[in-house]
Amino acid sequence: MPDSKPLNNTASSFPILARIDSPADLRELDESQLPELADELREFLLQSLSKTGGHLASGLGSVEITIALHYLFDTPRDRLVWDVGHQCYPHKILTGRREQMSSLRQHGGLSGFPKIGESEYDHFGAGHSSTSISAALGMAIASEAQGLDNRTVAIIGDGGMTAGMAYEALNHGGAIDTDLLVILNDNEMSISPNVGSMSKYLSSIWSGKIYSSLRSGSKKVLRRIPSAWELARRAEEHVKGMVTPGTLFEELGFSYFGPIDGHNLGDLLGLIRNLQHLSGPRMLHIVTRKGKGYPPAEEDACKFHGVGPFDPETGIVKSSGKPGFQSYTNIFSDWLVARGERDDKLHAITPAMREGSGLVKFSEQFPERYHDVGIAEQHAVTLAAGMACEGLKPVVAIYSTFLQRGYDQFLHDVAVQGLDVTFAVDRAGVVGADGATHTGNFDIAFSRCVPDVLLMAPSSGDEMFKLLNTAYQYPGPAMVRYPRDSVAQPQKVDVDNCVEIGKAVQRRRGKRTALLVFGSLYSLAEPIAEELDLSLVDMRFVKPLDGDMVETLAREHEFLVTLEDASVVGGAGSAVLEYLSDHGIGTRLLRLGLEDCFPSQGSRDEVLKDYGLDPASIREAIVKFSES
Numbered sequence: 274m275p276d277s278k279p280l281n282n283t284a285s286s287f288p289i290l291a292r293i294d295s296p297a298d299l300r301e302l303d304e305s306q307l308p309e310l311a312d313e314l315r316e317f318l319l320q321s322l323s324k325t326g327g328h329l330a331s332g333l334g335s336v337e338i339t340i341a342l343h344y345l346f347d348t349p350r351d352r353l354v355w356d357v358g359h360q361c362y363p364h365k366i367l368t369g370r371r372e373q374m375s376s377l378r379q380h381g382g383l384s385g386f387p388k389i390g391e392s393e394y395d396h397f398g399a400g401h402s403s404t405s406i407s408a409a410l411g412m413a414i415a416s417e418a419q420g421l422d423n424r425t426v427a428i429i430g431d432g433g434m435t436a437g438m439a440y441e442a443l444n445h446g447g448a449i450d451t452d453l454l455v456i457l458n459d460n461e462m463s464i465s466p467n468v469g470s471m472s473k474y475l476s477s478i479w480s481g482k483i484y485s486s487l488r489s490g491s492k493k494v495l496r497r498i499p500s501a502w503e504l505a506r507r508a509e510e511h512v513k514g515m516v517t518p519g520t521l522f523e524e525l526g527f528s529y530f531g532p533i534d535g536h537n538l539g540d541l542l543g544l545i546r547n548l549q550h551l552s553g554p555r556m557l558h559i560v561t562r563k564g565k566g567y568p569p570a571e572e573d574a575c576k577f578h579g580v581g582p583f584d585p586e587t588g589i590v591k592s593s594g595k596p597g598f599q600s601y602t603n604i605f606s607d608w609l610v611a612r613g614e615r616d617d618k619l620h621a622i623t624p625a626m627r628e629g630s631g632l633v634k635f636s637e638q639f640p641e642r643y644h645d646v647g648i649a650e651q652h653a654v655t656l657a658a659g660m661a662c663e664g665l666k667p668v669v670a671i672y673s674t675f676l677q678r679g680y681d682q683f684l685h686d687v688a689v690q691g692l693d694v695t696f697a698v699d700r701a702g703v704v705g706a707d708g709a710t711h712t713g714n715f716d717i718a719f720s721r722c723v724p725d726v727l728l729m730a731p732s733s734g735d736e737m738f739k740l741l742n743t744a745y746q747y748p749g750p751a752m753v754r755y756p757r758d759s760v761a762q763p764q765k766v767d768v769d770n771c772v773e774i775g776k777a778v779q780r781r782r783g784k785r786t787a788l789l790v791f792g793s794l795y796s797l798a799e800p801i802a803e804e805l806d807l808s809l810v811d812m813r814f815v816k817p818l819d820g821d822m823v824e825t826l827a828r829e830h831e832f833l834v835t836l837e838d839a840s841v842v843g844g845a846g847s848a849v850l851e852y853l854s855d856h857g858i859g860t861r862l863l864r865l866g867l868e869d870c871f872p873s874q875g876s877r878d879e880v881l882k883d884y885g886l887d888p889a890s891i892r893e894a895i896v897k898f899s900e901s
């Protein structure tokens with residue numbers, strides 16, 4: 274664990290919270306003490322995250338439901354499955370990890386998500402959204418099959434409910450009688466305001482527009498299950514008429530309760546207690562406020578969805594940018610707007626990542642050509658395929674890790690049909706604090722086996738423009754992958770210049786050893802090449818690989834070294850190795866990249882160092898290899 278100081282959590286600062294080292298301690302409290310505990314938990318979370326950074330707004334919004342669930346359920350025997358997991362910090366604090374919160378998301382510290390190996394209370398790991406109902410249903414079926422009587426609860430947000438997977442699970446769960454409680458935590462926000470007709474439907478239930486018209490209809494549905502009807506009647510009395518049936522979920526086979534105020538502990542406890550007497554698939558819809566209790570986060574929940582360290586008094590986030598440097602994301606953002614100005618066929622698509630993917634400017638300037646499809650990567654990719662069929666020029670801006678969700682769509686809908694879709698693949702390689710679930714180290718391996726795809730990795734900001742132009746003008750599927758990192762600010766936005774497809778550039782001539790760099794680690798490679806007198810090549814393309822260049826380098830050098838910010842298993846270095854082997858070339862090759870692993874968490878530099886991708890380790894590995 275890192276040597277970071279725990280927050281001052283003495284009894285005087287947090288008198289109730291300081292006594293809770295496990296949910297068993299929480300259950301000792303009198304119900305009347307819980308609102309006070311909620312206040313302390315919120316304050317603790319705020320103070321703690323102001324130092325470490327992290328997902329603040331979602332946790333603030335889920336304080337009461339977390340307390341209620343641990344108070345009423347027999348955790349860890351009963352299972353809680355958090356969707357995405359970014360809202361689980363209150364859960365971490367109440368389950369014995371309060372003192373470790375100062376290490377949250379730090380190198381060697383607590384994960385920012387639930388993690389099975391971290392605690393017996395983390396029943397299912399997450400990071401990607403909309404898995405909770407499936408996982409919880411699986412656990413519930415397993416419990417039933419083994420004759421156990423423990424209970425399972427999935428907690429999912431309205432953002433999480435925009436993904437198809439959630440409906441696949443509801444469709445299955447609603448058709449079998451397995452005992453499962455789904456808590457739908459609805460705050461009308463994904464990272465940015467939630468989108469789509471389901472979001473509108475949920476809001477319309479809450480705003481009461483369909484309250485009265487549904488009331489009689491759903492009573493009919495519930496009457497078919499006498500215990501449910503009786504429960505609904507009692508629960509309804511208990512929460513003073515705040516329970517409104519929701520037909521859509523009932524049609525899917527779930528007994529639906531809500532919506533109720535998810536910050537009112539009395540209502541939550543009353544209703545959940547009653548729901549515990551029911552069996553079968555049930556859904557409780559609670560309405561919460563993202564950022565609850567901290568005005569800066571309530572006003573700008575998007576900014577406080579995931580933040581760096583900030584001043585808790587003012588809400589001002591500490592700046593982390595390096596002067597003269599620009600993030601690859603911003604470079605893409607500038608390119609997209611400039612290219613969009615030129616070409617009204619350009620449509621930009623994001624699966625719920627407007628801010629992270631650098632689409633804010635484009636969305637403001639070209640709202641009619643901007644499509645936030647919700648957390649729906651599969652749909653995003655096939656939507657682009659459809660647009661391309663009809664002559665549009667779609668650009669899918671997607672994180673490497675989330676492209677994994679859209680892989681079949683990329684392969685089957687786009688690539689097989691050779692459709693003209695540009696993929697701007699952000700967060701490719703080491704991502705830093707989000708850790709293993711978000712790492713983008715697999716995209717090269719899973720994309721380069723797909724025929725006729727262009728796969729490129731820029732070595733600088735200026736190169737990024739050229740490779741984006743090349744991808745955009747290529748009349749088939751093309752990907753540009755770039756990391757969560759900054760590079761020297763390019764001179765000006767370039768929407769014209771392309772590079773020759775499949776051609777690398779030799780930037781330095783040296784002796785004995787040639788260093789072949791795929792992508793952003795180029796900036797680390799340059800001084801090493803100078804110092805060790807290496808030949809240095811900016812490979813630009815993983816696919817098609819510049820075979821002529823590889824052959825020439827192999828002929829002229831004793832050793833080849835490849836360098837990439839991606840898994841070495843199936844990575845760009847593997848492509849070079851295959852080429853050498855296929856052509857009977859025996860030159861020795863060292864492949865540097867992420868080893869066969871799920872990378873650790875920490876700052877990008879710390880994680881790169883863990884895998885020998887910091888300048889000193891790269892240098893040492895090359896020296897050792899060239900001497901062997």
Ligand SMILES: Cc1ncc(C[n+]2csc(CCOP(=O)(O)OP(=O)(O)O)c2C)c(N)n1
Binds near residue numbers: 331334402624675
């Ligand atoms: C498959 C996938 N795509 C995108 C994301 C990025 N992401 C993390 S949280 C989030 C919004 C989740 O909204 P919601 O479920 O409503 O939770 P809230 O933050 O509002 O509490 C998104 C899009 C993700 N984690 N997983």
